[in-house]
Amino acid sequence: MFYMRTALINIKRYKSKSILNLLICIVLVVLLNLFIGSLESNRKQLANVSEAISIHSQISNLNGTQQTGLVIREPIVDAILQSKYITNPAISVVLTAGQGEFPKENLRAHMTIDAAGINNIEAISGISEQDVTLASGTSMNFLQSNTPTCLVEEGFLSENNWKIGQTITLSIYYDYMDQDYRYMMQQLATEEFYIAGSIMSMDGDYIPQVIVPFQWAREAFRENDIPFVANAASFNIKHPQQINEFKKEMKEELHLLEINPASDSSYAGNALVVNDETFILSASKIQNNIGILTGFLPFILLIIVFIGYITSFLLIQNRRGQYATMRSLGVSGRMCFVTFFMESMMIEVVGGTIGVFVSFLLTEQNRGILIITFAFFLLCYIFGTAGALGQLDRISVMKSLSQKD
């Protein structure tokens, strides 16, 4: 208690030095908080970069010239739909259709409707959910179902005097080139389709006149024993940090290749285009920043240790007389250390606390960062202080006491 009171009296009576030490502590904590805050902010950015910057990927032919009208085998389609690395897959299959039922002899004359099967509205280039007007009580989820429901292009809808909510009969066909490059058509189904909504084409983009659920189309292929192929597929990577694992899966399990511009043109959808340049660039920059800041952290902490040392070293230089007198009165070296240490410690704790409060006002950082800052500061500064005060016993008591005025 006596030593504590002596330390408090020292703080009070060496007012200007105490205030100076207090200000140093406040400034150090604020600067350290900015540094640690910046490090933490970069870490958060890195964690959030996958949400901020999505990686879009699509299936392409090998030389990269075509991303639509491809032949994408069913195992690839399944893998895309089931992969844990993929989110928001958008797959489409191009179909053709005619109104009502008609004889097969004059098939081409009736097949006047451009149709497509999709699982996600984003499978149609340039179209988003905002461009779709749905019947009340209907959601876009029907695209993932296998129900005979469709969307109709707005112009085509009014041209045929159809209305949303109406049911129409459509004969859906799949046309393709056979191995001899002959143009072939195969009937998938003739069914009544409920018009769930209409799509408005912006900027004159081409869109199919009728859109049916992808799963409906896939099952229709199956029912007719036709090997299913999709014509376009794109998707986002769920966790961009796992981009390498995703690429490995696509390469090893599905044998999807990287684009090779020198290869021949074909319709086979067997290459993977991953648009990860922006993500990699951003993540690399942030990682680089984190590396620099983390590398500097030990130096910053060392500087705080050094400042703590210098401040306390200068303090004891001015207190040689006090130290020697205390020793001459029978205060042990250890208790002299404790008294001076308590004096410094109290200033450092108060200064650190004010510094944390000022930092909070300036940066509104979360409590965790402020506590870490305070702990780092206190640890380093006290370490420096203890180092300087450890030199008290180097002071010659005899010499200091005998100094004549």
Next chain:
Amino acid sequence: MEILRAEQVHYSYQTKYQTIEAVRGVSYSFETGNMYAIVGESGSGKSTFLSLLAGLDLPTKGNVYVEGEDMAVLNRDSYRREKASVVYQSFNLFPLLTAQENVMFPIELKGTGKREAAKKAAELIERVGLREQVLYQFPQMMSGGEQQRLAIARAMAAGGKIILADEPTGNLDSENQQNIVQLLKEAAHTMEFAVIVITHNPEVAAEADYVLRMRDGKLIN
């Protein structure tokens, strides 16, 4: 009654170029109720000898006994806290403590409560002839004579029986010098302290009961 005894005390220290033998084989016995003056030229080893008596260091050879106990085996911090106090030419008061707080320091150091220490300090300050008004003054607001009186009051406050004074009158005018000497004499004769004073001043030495002369680290009388 013997309180302090030096037996064949030697003290040497090493400088960069040579070994200095500051004290060479000093033996003497000090008793309570007496005032001793140690005189000698500068560099004769008297201040070093006093520091050894104060337990600020140990002899390199020989022994100092305190009430028959070897200083080498004693806790020297306790010795200074409880048995011996040192007064210096430059007073060595705590500049940021008031006069009363300066005297309270050794009393509180021994575990006495603040209130009791304040009372005892006030009594001692009065006893050394200082006005009551100085109680709350800081040392730099006091004259040299007053500061030395305060230093003596602080030496008495520890409650020991040994006062070691290194040139206590060196910074004082002749009137204050006389007063301080009388105060130390009174401490020896009426309060039964063993007062050991180092001085250059023959007038101060003349007031002592015993005068010890040192030359080249040796006692010559």
